[in-house]
Amino acid sequence: MAAAELQSLLRFLSQDAKIPLAVAMSKVKELQKAGLNNPDDIGRSELQPLQTIFKDEKTAKKVLNAAKRNSKKRAAPSSSDTVSTKKAKKDDPDATVTPFQIESNLAVPVSPATEEELSNTVVLTNRAPLVLAFAVTVLKYTMPEQPISSRLSLAQAVVSANSRSKAVSLGLESGNSAEEEGWGKGLPVVKVLGREIRVLKRWDYNPMDGKPDDRINSESSMQPSRSDAEETSREDAGGMPPLWGVDLEAMRKSNAQGKRGDSQIHTADAARTYLMKAFALHKESNAGQNESPRKKSNAALAKEKEEAVGLVLRAIDLLCESWASTLSTAELDRRAWAWYLRVRPEVQSGTAGWGEKGQVRLSDILRLRREEPNI
Template identity: 55%
Template structure:
């Protein structure tokens, strides 16, 4: 089973078949051995095979019915009411009470196993903010390897928000001091993400590995596209006091908006954070393949459009990760962080300057990003 199939299979089991994520993860290897790696294959499976894997007739029937239901929907491409992957996520079984391992697993981003020869030919369409988000998520994996995916998403979104406000001020869209300049978040620790200081909250009581199934371990496959458990849980020892704990990026502008600006006591209350879920959702809906974006959006079901965007995001993250990984062994973390911003500036979409270009989409050649691996 390719690495790109693993997230899709887990989404089907947890969201469509309503199987607990821990169970779904534990049964993935057995489903792979039985060549049941998609809803279509499961829909055609013998219920006895599923029962042998899940050891429960009711669960096996539940999964089989879900496979048939999803397969039937895919067979009706004119159904405009098909549910997109983003909408399905609202029905997922992940809640605030879920184990940290389940939460982190649900936030894992799509991966691509496409070779460089295919990625070199691909052109995506996006605007600048999602591209910054993608660069930050990938680079944080190497500059702050102890951070789980929830923290990387939150920190990356904090960077995007800060950059967006700075840009709005420079264009005259907003004025006045930022919440940071007014002292909101004062006293909170600071980390640097792509050259910008971000105020953070430390999550001392959060262990991303809590609830991890005993039979789930990092992949031993040397393929660089293979997803290991550390890719979304981070590489920290949670009991090491010298390691940075998981972090949240603080949303200082939201803090100021919700509590007002009068009185210094207002700056010490509970601070809102940038949620990982919103950052992930924003990225997945903001990147498209240039070869398919010329068609009207209503010409395809929402599910097909969502899958195309997900594949585009996977390819984008793959090439940025490739660049980051190639330089991580030669650069110190601070230098890698600084250089990543320069990389973004080299490949960002070419849009109109000034207010006319605000939020405008443009094309990005993945070959230009891959070329960064060989820059002097």
């Protein structure tokens, strides 16, 4: 079975048929022997061969029905895009949501702030969302073929892995990680911020499907401005399809609890929501004394957080852009982690913990464009 066909089959089983990825991987060889190499083959098969493979009539029916739905609605988004599709269907519940609409709904704020404005800005956040912001932005340059849905998913996978490492170092968790126990073995690996991430390839997903002919890509989709063709063409990028970051801990947990259908990828929607809530503009002690934050509406607070996110991403983007022409993608990825360590949040009592909020001065990020980090 070709690699592309294998990944497509695994994606179908884990996302469309809601089969735990570990189970799906264990059944691939049996499906192959039965001549069931893709959803179309499965949809045309009888129930009995599937029941023999999955050892359970209920599971076999679920896989068969999912394959039939897949054949009828190839353009339908995967289950992991549910939140995004709700937004696009708000005005027309019967409309078919295209991948292009999904990607547009996931766009993150892009600030037009000048360098001077950024230099005078201080934000409040903690370490995890700052890692997320660095990863999402760096991936624009190290994997420019990846759509925003994939970049958010991969970035969240990095945050999740780092969070567990931090929990282990603090004694909050013990034992081997899911990856150390072999979960996800055999899946492709990519490196983000120096950390290896297990991924699923989305061979059947084209983020440009449904794009109106007169629609022009803009910076709001978080694409690098240096090469639109490079960003949207998988062929030009060596055939690398959009990716999902696999949630190995969720995979292990769902298998231990005997659950089916749990998400075993890091969803783009969840990553974006986390990012949009995690930053706030820092108010100096002598500012806003006559205005209580409690008087602000939820909409005003959300707008302020969105502004803060846009400013942070803008500063990181300027940093990456300044080095992109002189560093290889591998070196840029490696440097990015060192840059993050240089600017991670701090508090008066010392370095902020993973879950503690501290100040981040955007001037510190911009300064790294001109001085080599101590790596």
